[in-house]
Amino acid sequence: MTGANGGYQIGFQLTPLSVDGNLDAADFKGGPHPVEKDPIYRLCSDNRDAGNKFVQEGKIEEAIARYSELIMQSRALENEPDVQWTDEGRDLVRHLRAAAYLNLSLCFLKSKQWQHAVNTATRALQGDKDPPDPKENILPPEKKAKALYRRAMALKDGFDKLEEAVKDLKKALEYVPEDKNVQLELQRVNQALAKEKKKADKKLAGFLSKDAKDAKGGIFSEADRQRDTSGPELPSEPVKVSDGLWLVPKEEKEEVEGVQEAKDAGIDLDELGRVTSTHFLLRS
Secondary structure, eight states: OBOTTSOBOOOOOOOOOOTTSOOTTTTOOOSSBOGGGOHHHHHHHHHHHHHHHHHHTTOHHHHHHHHHHHHHHHHHHTTOTTBOOOHHHHHHHHHHHHHHHHHHHHHHHHTTOHHHHHHHHHHHHHOSOSSOOGGGOOOOHHHHHHHHHHHHHHHHHHHOOHHHHHHHHHHHHHHOTTOHHHHHHHHHHHHHHHHHHHHHHHHHHHHHHHHHHHHHHTTSOHHHHHSOOSOSOOOSSOEEEETTEEEOOHHHHHHHHHHHHHHHTTOOHHHHHHHHHHHHHHHO
């Protein structure tokens, strides 16, 4: 390049490469331009195509890397100041990103990364903004059905959340009511849900039956209830156990205790007996 004094200086220019290493953006001159002409948009498209190819070849990890790179590039693209943004241009970028999330949900489903499958399917439906931006809801109905179907499969196979899976499958059928795969999967999940409910009801019935039996029988078993608890037969007359120790029947014990109480109160029982006898004889 020519210097200020008419000489030459060594310099370089950065030119974005495609994923294949080609200088397909060499004709980009900078300045205001539509989004389709932006080098980053072209890189997004290249990563999409490469990811799709890897999926077809069964190279899931490589595909995940391509789609993830596309998403990062699309976010950077939205901040490019030289792009002549239109509503259609914004939607092009949103659609690229939503399609990448949708394809990621398939990759994560195939690799049994259940939580990632749920998350990416959700982002395919509503975008990755927080809170969700309604403008990110860009997928056509048949693609939304795919996202819902894949999320349902991850919920069912990864977390056994059958009720949530049923909701997603029913919603998917609203978009593609004639889809046989969705219909069949909904039937399978409903059957599994009914079987699970029947098992839970049977278990609950067993608990209730046991509780009712326990309540009817009380805390004692049948053998305990039939056991003789009357104890040994008590003597009808005082029995000497040892010197100074007598076993007294209950009636006599109460009588003895009454005599002791009278003596403690200072009552002369002998005198009281004589007075009572004399009084009885006089009245007779």
